[in-house]
Structures are given as C-alpha cells and as structure tokens.
Amino acid sequence: MAEQSAGEAAAQPQQAGSKAGPVAGPTPRRETERETGPETRPEQGAGPRPATPPGVPTVVVDGLHVVYRIYGAGAGHGSATAALRRMLLRQGTPSVHLVHAVRGVSFTAYRGEAIGIIGSNGSGKSTLLKAIAGLLPPDRGRVYTDGQPSLLGVNAALMNDLTGAVNVILGGLAMGMSQEEVHERYQGIVDFSGINDKDDFISLPMRTYSSGMAARLRFSIAAAKNHDVLMIDEALATGDRDFQRRSEERIRELRKEAGTVFLVSHNNNSIRDTCDRVLWLEKGELLMDGPTDTVIKAYEAHTGGS
Amino acid sequence: MQDTTPLAALAAAHGLTVSGARPSPAGYARQLWSRRHFIHEFAKARAKAPYAQARLGQLWQLGTPLLNAVVYYLVFGALLGSGRGVPDYIPFLCTGIFVFGFTQSAVLAGARSLTDNIGLVRALHFPRAGLPLAVTLVQLRQLVLSLAVLAVIVVAGGAPVTARWLLAVPALALQTVFTAGCALAVARAGARTTDFAQLLPFVVRSWMYASGIFYDLSRITARVPHAVALALAANPAQVYVALVRYALIDSVTPGRLPAHVWPLALIWATVAGCAGYAFFWSSEEEYGRG
Numbered sequence: 129m130a131e132q133s134a135g136e137a138a139a140q141p142q143q144a145g146s147k148a149g150p151v152a153g154p155t156p157r158r159e160t161e162r163e164t165g166p167e168t169r170p171e172q173g174a175g176p177r178p179a180t181p182p183g184v185p186t187v188v189v190d191g192l193h194v195v196y197r198i199y200g201a202g203a204g205h206g207s208a209t210a211a212l213r214r215m216l217l218r219q220g221t222p223s224v225h226l227v228h229a230v231r232g233v234s235f236t237a238y239r240g241e242a243i244g245i246i247g248s249n250g251s252g253k254s255t256l257l258k259a260i261a262g263l264l265p266p267d268r269g270r271v272y273t274d275g276q277p278s279l280l281g282v283n284a285a286l287m288n289d290l291t292g293a294v295n296v297i298l299g300g301l302a303m304g305m306s307q308e309e310v311h312e313r314y315q316g317i318v319d320f321s322g323i324n325d326k327d328d329f330i331s332l333p334m335r336t337y338s339s340g341m342a343a344r345l346r347f348s349i350a351a352a353k354n355h356d357v358l359m360i361d362e363a364l365a366t367g368d369r370d371f372q373r374r375s376e377e378r379i380r381e382l383r384k385e386a387g388t389v390f391l392v393s394h395n396n397n398s399i400r401d402t403c404d405r406v407l408w409l410e411k412g413e414l415l416m417d418g419p420t421d422t423v424i425k426a427y428e429a430h431t432g433g434s
Numbered sequence: 435m436q437d438t439t440p441l442a443a444l445a446a447a448h449g450l451t452v453s454g455a456r457p458s459p460a461g462y463a464r465q466l467w468s469r470r471h472f473i474h475e476f477a478k479a480r481a482k483a484p485y486a487q488a489r490l491g492q493l494w495q496l497g498t499p500l501l502n503a504v505v506y507y508l509v510f511g512a513l514l515g516s517g518r519g520v521p522d523y524i525p526f527l528c529t530g531i532f533v534f535g536f537t538q539s540a541v542l543a544g545a546r547s548l549t550d551n552i553g554l555v556r557a558l559h560f561p562r563a564g565l566p567l568a569v570t571l572v573q574l575r576q577l578v579l580s581l582a583v584l585a586v587i588v589v590a591g592g593a594p595v596t597a598r599w600l601l602a603v604p605a606l607a608l609q610t611v612f613t614a615g616c617a618l619a620v621a622r623a624g625a626r627t628t629d630f631a632q633l634l635p636f637v638v639r640s641w642m643y644a645s646g647i648f649y650d651l652s653r654i655t656a657r658v659p660h661a662v663a664l665a666l667a668a669n670p671a672q673v674y675v676a677l678v679r680y681a682l683i684d685s686v687t688p689g690r691l692p693a694h695v696w697p698l699a700l701i702w703a704t705v706a707g708c709a710g711y712a713f714f715w716s717s718e719e720e721y722g723r724g
Contacts, residue, residue: 184448185444185445185448185450186450187450188441188442188444188445188450189441190439190441190442190445191439191441234441236441236444259453260453261453261454261559262453262454262455262559262719263454263556263722265454265719265720270442270445270452271452271453271454272441272442272445272446272450272451272452272453273450273451273452273453274448274449274450274451276559277453278558278559279556279557280557286553286554286557287479287551287553287554288553289483289486290479290483294475294479297475298472298475298476298479298554299557299558301469301471301472301475301476302469302472302554302558302559302560302564303558303559303560304468304469304560306471307471333486346557350557350558
C-alpha cells in the first residue's frame, strides 16, 4: 500500500490542475453536475441549463437498464436427444434466463474527462461500456453519444491468422482512417506497442503473440486515432509496467485532444493515475459518482482493501 | 417518445445521437463507401491467408480451380460421358465450374463472415456489411484469375479472340451484384443461427447439380414438363453461366442461349442485390451481440 500512496501523491498535482472548482463530495445515484461550480448547483431536474455550460457533454446515459436473455441455460441443452424432443414436441427453448445486469444507471460525461469505472466482478462494468458503445440494446432507457464510441476490451481479438502488420492496417482502416493516415501512423503504432523490441514480431501472425503482446498491439491500434469517446476495458492490466506507463500517458493525451475516456480496471493505482472522476457500480446500480479519491477511498473501505 | 427527461433534453441540446442506432439505407451505403479501402485491404488479406502456409504459396490461387476442373472432367466428361454432344466440352465445363464456383464460395464464406470475424466486429466500429462484401470480392478476384488462365489455355488451343469476349464484363458485373446480395442475406442468417452454416453447403451443392454446370441443360429440358423446364432455365446460376459461356466460347451460338437471358440476369441481380442489402441492413445494430 506504500507504493500506492506514493503513486497517488505523484498524480495529485496534475489532477488538481485539470480539475475546475472545489471538490464537491460524491453525488450518489444522480446525474452529476460536477465542474459546474457552487453557483450552479441547483439540480431540480429539467431546469434550464446555465448560460455557460460545464462543458460539452459527450455521453449521456439516461436511466439505462440492460437485461441479458440467456437461452437454454437449463439442463439438457446441447444433448441431441433433448434438442430433438424439443423440436418434436414443438416446445420453444426450454428456459430463458434473465440477468438484469445494469439497473437504472444515469450520468453525464463531459469532453476532456477521464472516468474510471470500479466495482467487484460481475457488477455490470463491462456491460455498461458495451451498452454505451451500442453493442448491447438497452432494455429501458437510452444512451446518447457524440459520434461513435470505441470500445477496447481484452477479449477483442483482431484477426489471429493475419500478421500484426496487416492487423494494424486493417484496424486503422476499419476505424475510419484514410489510407494515407494509416501509412503515416503505422510506424508510430508499432513503436508504441513495443512489439518489435525483441524480434520482428510485427511480420508474424498474431496467433504467435503472447496475450500481453496482443493486448498491447490492440491498445496501440485503438489509441492511434483520436476518438471522441474511448472506452478501455481492463486493457492495461496485461501490459508490462513500462507499457502501462506509456499507455497512461497516451490516455492523458487523448483527453487533452478533447475526447472522453472511460477506463474499467481492478487496479486502483491505474485509475488514480489516469482518472479524475470515478463511477462505482455494484450489482448493476450506480453506487457512487464523484472525484477519484473520494470514491476510491469509499470503495476501499467497503471492500476492506486498505 | 422518451425525449421528455432532462437528460434526453440535454443530449438533444448538444446534438448527441442514440448510440448504436443504425443509419438510413442511404446513410449506410455512404458509410460503406467511406470504408471501401478497408473492404479492399480486408479482401486482399483474406485472399492470401489460406495459402500463406503452403510451400507453393499464392500459386494455389491458380492451382486449386485447375485441379477442380481436372477432377470434374475425369468424373463427368471421361467416366460418365456428360459431355457427349457438347462441342468444346473442356472450356464449357471449366467456365461453368469457375462461374458457379464464384457464387458458391462467396455464399459459403459469406455465411461465416460475421461469426469468423466476431473479434473484429466486437472490437471496432465499421459497417458490418463490409465483411460479406469483402468475401465476395475475394471470390471475384479468384474467378477473374481462373478465367484468365482458362483464356490463355483456350487461345493456345487455337480458339479465336473475338469482340464477344467483352460481353463477359456486364455478365460478371450482374453476377457479382447477385452474389453480393446472396452473401449479405446468408451472412445475417449465419450470424443469427450458427446451424445455418452447417446446412448451407448441402443446399448450394444441390443447386450446383440442378444447374447445367457439367451437362448441357437442353438434354434435361427436352424430357421434363414445360413449367419445370422454364424454372430450370430461369435459375440465376444457369443464367449467369450461360451468359459467360456465350461470351467466351465460340461454339455457343445465340440460339443456344435460354430465352430472355439478359433481362433475367438483370432482374436477378436487382432483386437479390436490393433484398440482400435491406435484409442485412435491418439487423445492423445486432451483429456481434451476446
């Protein structure tokens, strides 16, 4: 824990500089009006926006519910006789299991913010990001975004049978870069990922990469573009210390370039180093939404991690 | 609708849009156009991948169709004698196999195009129709290569080069539109039900045997009821194969073409192209879910 507080102290001045207004304690389960400053604190719902808005909102999540429907979760699924009997008896899929993963989450994210999302395993963090990215349909509520958010997750494999070089080019083009842009940034992406530090790995198929190398290359590709909204799901956990430091730097740069960054992580240090606002999810509900230190302290007190 | 909540009003005031909403059909086409380089590069990478580990490498792009043609010639031409009464049987057979093979491979690969690239779909945002369109391009490239080899062989054998060869261009263009539509449709079906990809090869193979690929269709149409004969002749695979044969093979005279073959080719391309596009588009926001 000693090194944790050291990291915290090191990160402090920079965060304080980027933050406007006094730290206004956590605002549990409400849309946050951070950065509005004390004079515009009234929060009576639909009231007119202040003349000088706190910033440009990039993501508005409005009463979001996400429900997974899992078919055939019951016994007998997958066995041929069971499948045949279902077809013969004209029964539908026997059991539909509902998992209510996100329950009524609302918040507003502004341009230039880096928002950490914390919570225990299965608390709905990744689901929330997927819903923001438009990959999961909301059951109730809406997600509004400025442009197309990009979600970068650990599970997001690119094309394993193709070389790293081809993946860099295809990934860039798929994100909407022009051919010239991709060729211009190609070397930068490869250097950033550090894939070629040991050997000429970039010209080998991605299936030969270690999981850490693949995660690094994915992050490097996604971070090469200036996203309006970039969401990173545990992507930094796999890289080595040196790469983590570089990627944290890059996240700060992305924020300066007027984007919004979401970061899911179980590493409170990397949240402290990169984020100035934290959402704490538990059982699909937004438990706390506020400045990093306050929320992480409360989270650590809750989990007994300190 | 729900635009009454304060947050919705805030979103509307700043011009935010609902995440994951699909664009209009025209907007979707524009998105696809803006990603044309991606589709092209993806097709290029995919065309090379299957042969990347072979010693002969990209030579297999020519070797595979030729070996196929040899096998079919031995079975249908030499053993079963399907080629009796067909002049220029080798170019007749090869054109049929290559042209049908284009639609066949593109449809089979299309059905798997989303499930095979699920990682890409979940990681990055791009119009998903790019994937089935790219696999169609891969197979079109393969077809052009195969036909070029065939042309070299035929010309070396003494066949004349005529202006009629140019007709192959509109015929193949229409077939490409038809095939792309089919690939889009099966891509959606294959993404929803994975069982579909298991069943499809049998469907496509039955289609091949019902088309006049190895034999001259007139041998069958003479013996069956008129309605069946009409249906067999209107089969899109039959239509496109007949057109390319007419364009490339000197001994296929206009009289041996089925009736109304050009209008049929155009109608099939339009119907399959539009229906496949609309069918795929209407499910755009659901690919990669789960």
